[in-house]
Amino acid sequence: MKMAVLTEDRLIQIRRDLHAIPELALAEKRTHAYLKRIIDGLDQRFITVKTIPELPTALLVRVAGRQPKRTIGYRTDIDALPVSEQTGLPFASKNPGVMHACGHDIHMTVALGILSYFSEHQPEDNLVFFFQPAEESRNGGKLAYELGVFQGKWRPDEFYGLHDNPDLPAGAIGVRMGTLFAxxxxxxxxxxxxxxxxxxxxxxxxxxxxxxxxxxxxxxxxxxxxxxxxxxxxxxxxxxxxxxxxxxxxxxxxxxxxxxxxxxxxxxxxxxxxxxxxxxxxxxxxxxxxxxxQGGYLPVENNPALTKNLIRYMKGAPDVTYIETKPAMTGEDFGYLLSKIPGTMFWLGVEDKSQLHSATLNPDERAIQSGVNAITGFLTDRMTQN
Incomplete structure (x- = not known):
């Protein structure tokens, strides 16, 4: 029996559940099982789920479009860091020495919210969601690409993904033309x-x-x-x-x-x-x-035309706070996928005094629904274009 579209309260609970079970690169077994359970509970009319035997913690989900002109990819990372959490939160990590100190729990939750929306509102174009293991180390994006995962109906024509940013207001979208990450x-x-x-x-x-x-x-x-x-x-x-x-x-x-x-x-x-x-x-x-x-950690170089279009939408959306950001010297293996498939990475503000990779990172959960709304709006707008 299918669930309703994931509500904001449900998304916050999902984020907390994921935060409590962080796992390191290529060992994200409980995370994979949890994600699969949530996805299996969504409306399945337009959804196809694919697993990868050679990369068993990865998940791909395809949402069939009603009149597709293209396939749009959306990537989220699922691994955590070898950091001992010091937040004191009631849903703090249950795995000693491992923490979602880079906010991948937020990333996954936003992706599930977007997927939930399009499971109920069939998109015009095809969508492929990539729940990627091993971003923090072991370059999971490169591993998946080299395994031939993105072929046939599973190959996006363009790829998008976000990274949370504690320096931006909760829910704000930040991006720039050119390189976002080193x-x-x-x-x-x-x-x-x-x-x-x-x-x-x-x-x-x-x-x-x-x-x-x-x-x-x-x-x-x-x-x-x-x-x-x-x-x-x-x-x-x-x-x-x-x-x-x-x-x-x-x-x-x-x-x-x-x-x-x-x-x-x-x-x-x-x-x-x-x-x-x-x-x-x-x-x-x-x-x-x-x-x-170097492995798969190439610069995250945003595609000019696709990024210009994303900026146009985010600037014009009445419920989106758009901020032009500077490039960051932090690394992200989404750069490898963007070297193969055109796309854009952008920031989602989570407003916190602690920085990424900090043992005290505590993102503002109000960012989750704002992120879902901004990205579903953008993707819907993108599908109206030739």
Whole structure:
């Protein structure tokens, strides 16, 4: 027996249920089961549900359009972070050390609200909802694409998705032309020289000194190799070397991250980092290995025409607060899907003093229904266009 369209009170309860059962990338089993149960309770006249054996926590839901001109995709992420919650909420995480500290519980709930609406009000165009695992790590969007999930009637002609933003008023929609999120690359650098006694440096090859020189030179890449009116970041956040104070370290290991607003910029920074590594290797007669892993975390570069259209609608909608936002240096694997299928990502304001990935993040739940209303309105408007 089908349920009615999900009400605001029901959506808030769904969000709280999801918040209490956060799971890490590719382990979202309870989350998947909960989502499936809600979806199965909706009007099934126009709905087809698809699972992916090779990506078992993912869910795809297709809503058949009555006179489709296109297939519109909507993506939401479902995984959580390895963060110990400190909100004190009655529906706080029941999984120790895991929390929806990035607001994916809000993302999922808004998606369910949109799906619920179109399950009762058959859309003109086809809709494909992608409940995606492994956004925070393991690039679930890339995994799904490479598995051939988006083929035939399951391939969107355009893709949309949101990310919650505690700096914006609850329910506000924020977007911009161009890049919304930076692309990211994981950096691992290994330096190998020769260990020895602290009293006899001439007989060793000190990798603490080599690592220090490398770290210093890396700081010049953005300041001297990147256009200052563009944005790029290199952060080396971890350094391991040595075992005791009076032994020269024969090896060192450095870990960090690169952020850039375009793929071309990321690749330029990647290349300069490799150059620095090669220079240190020659200067210190050491073996230096620079390993870069971008995976699916490409810049989220919004399609110009589709984004212009979304901005037009959000600006004109009487019940939507629209805010033009700046690009963010945070990463999002929706960028990979947007490199394959044109689309747009936008912000949903959730107004909170705590930031994303914080143990105290507590989004304003008033944003849920506002988000559902804004996006269903936009999608309905989009379907009226050629």
């Amino acid at each position: 692309g990211t690359t994981e950096v691992n650098i290994d330096l190998v020289g020769k260990g020895g006694h602290a009293a006899y440096p001439q007989d060793a090859n000190d990798m603490v000194v080599a690592a220090a020189q490398l770290i210093g030179q890396v700081q010049t890449i953005v300041s001297r190799s990147i256009d200052p009116i563009e944005g790029g970041v290199i952060t080396l956040g971890k350094l391991e070397a040595g075992t005791i104070r009076n032994v020269i370290a024969g090896s060192a290991h450095i870990e960090g991250t690169i952020r850039g607003l375009t793929q071309a910029m990321i690749e330029r920074i990647d290349g300069r980092l490799k150059d620095v590594g090669e220079g240190i290797a020659r200067s210190y007669n050491a073996e230096v290995t620079v390993t870069l892993n």
